[in-house]
Amino acid sequence: MADESLVRLRGVAKDYKRGAETVHVLHALDLDIPKGDFLALMGPSGSGKSTLLNLIGGIDRPTAGSIEIAGIRTDAMSDGDLGRWRANHVGFVFQMYNLLPVLTAERNVELPLLLTKLPAAERRKRANAALGLVGLSERAQHKPRELSGGQEQRVGIARAIVSDPTLLLCDEPTGDLDRKSGDEILDLLQALNQQQGKTIIMVTHDPHAAARAKHVLHLNKGQLGREAAA
Amino acid sequence: MSNNSLTQIGAITSMNVRNMSQRAASSIVALIGIAGVVTVLIGVLSIAEGFRAVLEISGSDQVAIVLRNGATDEMGSGLTQEQTRIIADSKQALRDEQGPVVSPELYVVVDVPLKSTGTAANVPLRGVGPQAMKLRSHFKMVEGTNFTPGKFEVVVGKGASMQFSGLTVGSQLRLGNANWTITGIFEDRGSVAESEIWTDATVLQGAYNRGTSYQSMRVKLTSASAMQAFKDELSTDPRLNIRVFSEKAYYAEQSKILVTLVSTIGSAIAILMGLGAIFAALNTMYSAVSSRTREIATLRALGFGSAPVITSVLAEALLIGLVGGVVGMVVSYVAFNGVRASTMNFATFSQLTFAFTVTPALLVQGLIYALILGFIGGLLPSLRAAKLPITTGLREL
Numbered sequence: 001m002a003d004e005s006l007v008r009l010r011g012v013a014k015d016y017k018r019g020a021e022t023v024h025v026l027h028a029l030d031l032d033i034p035k036g037d038f039l040a041l042m043g044p045s046g047s048g049k050s051t052l053l054n055l056i057g058g059i060d061r062p063t064a065g066s067i068e069i070a071g072i073r074t075d076a077m078s079d080g081d082l083g084r085w086r087a088n089h090v091g092f093v094f095q096m097y098n099l100l101p102v103l104t105a106e107r108n109v110e111l112p113l114l115l116t117k118l119p120a121a122e123r124r125k126r127a128n129a130a131l132g133l134v135g136l137s138e139r140a141q142h143k144p145r146e147l148s149g150g151q152e153q154r155v156g157i158a159r160a161i162v163s164d165p166t167l168l169l170c171d172e173p174t175g176d177l178d179r180k181s182g183d184e185i186l187d188l189l190q191a192l193n194q195q196q197g198k199t200i201i202m203v204t205h206d207p208h209a210a211a212r213a214k215h216v217l218h219l220n221k222g223q224l225g226r227e228a229a230a
Numbered sequence: 231m232s233n234n235s236l237t238q239i240g241a242i243t244s245m246n247v248r249n250m251s252q253r254a255a256s257s258i259v260a261l262i263g264i265a266g267v268v269t270v271l272i273g274v275l276s277i278a279e280g281f282r283a284v285l286e287i288s289g290s291d292q293v294a295i296v297l298r299n300g301a302t303d304e305m306g307s308g309l310t311q312e313q314t315r316i317i318a319d320s321k322q323a324l325r326d327e328q329g330p331v332v333s334p335e336l337y338v339v340v341d342v343p344l345k346s347t348g349t350a351a352n353v354p355l356r357g358v359g360p361q362a363m364k365l366r367s368h369f370k371m372v373e374g375t376n377f378t379p380g381k382f383e384v385v386v387g388k389g390a391s392m393q394f395s396g397l398t399v400g401s402q403l404r405l406g407n408a409n410w411t412i413t414g415i416f417e418d419r420g421s422v423a424e425s426e427i428w429t430d431a432t433v434l435q436g437a438y439n440r441g442t443s444y445q446s447m448r449v450k451l452t453s454a455s456a457m458q459a460f461k462d463e464l465s466t467d468p469r470l471n472i473r474v475f476s477e478k479a480y481y482a483e484q485s486k487i488l489v490t491l492v493s494t495i496g497s498a499i500a501i502l503m504g505l506g507a508i509f510a511a512l513n514t515m516y517s518a519v520s521s522r523t524r525e526i527a528t529l530r531a532l533g534f535g536s537a538p539v540i541t542s543v544l545a546e547a548l549l550i551g552l553v554g555g556v557v558g559m560v561v562s563y564v565a566f567n568g569v570r571a572s573t574m575n576f577a578t579f580s581q582l583t584f585a586f587t588v589t590p591a592l593l594v595q596g597l598i599y600a601l602i603l604g605f606i607g608g609l610l611p612s613l614r615a616a617k618l619p620i621t622t623g624l625r626e627l
Binding site: 051059079083086087088096101103112114159 | 249525621
């Protein structure tokens with residue numbers, strides 16, 4: 001991949017304890033992802049795709065190896081520092097959207113901004129701008145249960161981009177959607193990558209979704225397979 | 231704490247609270263548990279408070295009680311008629327047109343059936359001197375008339391007439407070997423005297439073969455500050471072997487045993503019930519945390535720290551404690567405050583009528599206990615919520 005990596009993994013391994021047994025999920029991975037990339041991570045269930053995404057996003061820690069994002073070693077950070085780093089640099093998009101049911105779309109999108117020093121009016125303004133970007137301005141005051149699955153995922157994406165993060169990490173973003181809604185979400189991600197320059201890493205089972213990425217990486221039994229341009 | 235942290239805490243806490251309707255059943259169980267504990271705690275302690283209140287309002291700093299040296303109460307005391315005359319001659323005793331305001335008194339315990347159970351209980355029958363009413367500043371007849379000196383007539387305290395059978399004006403009582411007629415009911419602002427039956431001391435001496443002896447002597451002093459001079463005067467008189475208490479100190483001493491007993495038992499019951507309430511609160515908060523595992527993990531993935539998560543769970547538990555505490559306060563106040571009952575005064579082995587007294591201090595005590603129960607109930611679940619790995623939480627449905 002390119003020389004100037006936004007994401008740089010060296011010798012990253014991840015083991016889990018399952019009772020007395022140690023499960024080796026990832027084996028000494030080396031990976032570089034350049035800024036502005038749209039990378040799809042594919043592979044069978046249990047291959048370690050989500051684990052790799054979690055390690056890059058700083059919500060899990062490697063058993064060995066180093067993770068460097070935009071020149072910062074995240075694997076050596078304290079929990080508190082890692083939390084602050086995530087708030088500033090990572091936007092997560094989840095398969096099940098993970099919206100808070102008691103909050104309106106606007107308040108859900110505003111959540112990451114509560115971690116900034118922005119005044120309330122500015123937070124609302126930015127939340128509405130993000131909702132506008134995903135085409136949901138008119139649904140700002142609706143609660144998640146009043147939205148379709150595709151609309152919920154758009155709110156999830158608005159929440160992920162509202163704080164203008166360095167990285168957008170999507171874990172099966174279309175996995176719970178029908179084909180039409182899924183396509184709309186993929187259109188949106190593609191536009192964010194191409195027009196806003198967002199670096200996106202997307203875990204998916206779906207070759208149709210992976211085809212929208214610039215690159216596809218295959219993981220099998222914790223090891224990276226062939227890399228392909230989509 | 232920065233504004234930013236407060237904003238985070240406020241945002242997560244408000245979400246938790248708004249989510250509570252989804253856990254209404256378990257929240258209500260915990261709330262009722264805490265309310266029940268607070269009700270019992272305040273209820274039991276209001277007995278001690280009522281008992282203390284009766285004995286406190288009964289005592290005056292300006293009235294001295296004289297007992298035989300070595301006696302701690304009237305039951306164990308004895309004074310001769312000669313001694314009572316010497317005491318009445320004290321320069322510190324207040325005088326009016328009828329002479330010194332004193333009352334040599336005799337104290338006998340008699341059996342009268344309780345209205346509530348029909349079983350016999352000890353009631354004090356007090357023989358008093360003609361000036362006795364002036365020694366109780368709030369004494370007044372509320373029904374009938376006072377007893378006639380020299381006759382087998384009695385008047386009954388209002389509290390006693392409410393708690394015991396057959397103590398109504400015009401009724402006859404068989405006490406000792408004589409029949410007594412009840413001529414009136416009196417009150418004395420709820421003091422200990424209201425638990426007693428009164429008669430003429432000289433008639434009581436005859437009825438109970440006490441000769442001319444008395445058991446105590448009440449003396450109204452010229453002022454409260456004359457108490458020490460009164461004590462000094464009497465204790466240096468070689469004809470007397472007596473002990474002087476201020477009436478207030480005497481009743482304070484008497485209330486100690488029961489107040490301590492009731493407070494200890496009440497607190498023990500409240501602690502035991504509190505353990506049960508803590509489990510209810512723990513269960514509620516564990517289920518609250520469990521039902522929100524994915525939400526909490528999502529917030530933490532977005533960068534929210536552990537402190538706001540812990541604080542928000544604790545805040546919800548404290549809110550349950552607060553509401554439970556307030557419900558307990560209201561219920562205990564409505565149910566107990568002013569309810570009259572009688573109990574054994576261990577200092578005199580006779581029944582004392584009192585009203586459950588729910589004081590503001592007791593209400594605050596109940597509320598603090600409720601908040602402690604809520605805090606303990608929320609602490610472990612909040613720590614669990616904060617410590618659960620984010621990746622585990624995100625997998626929860």
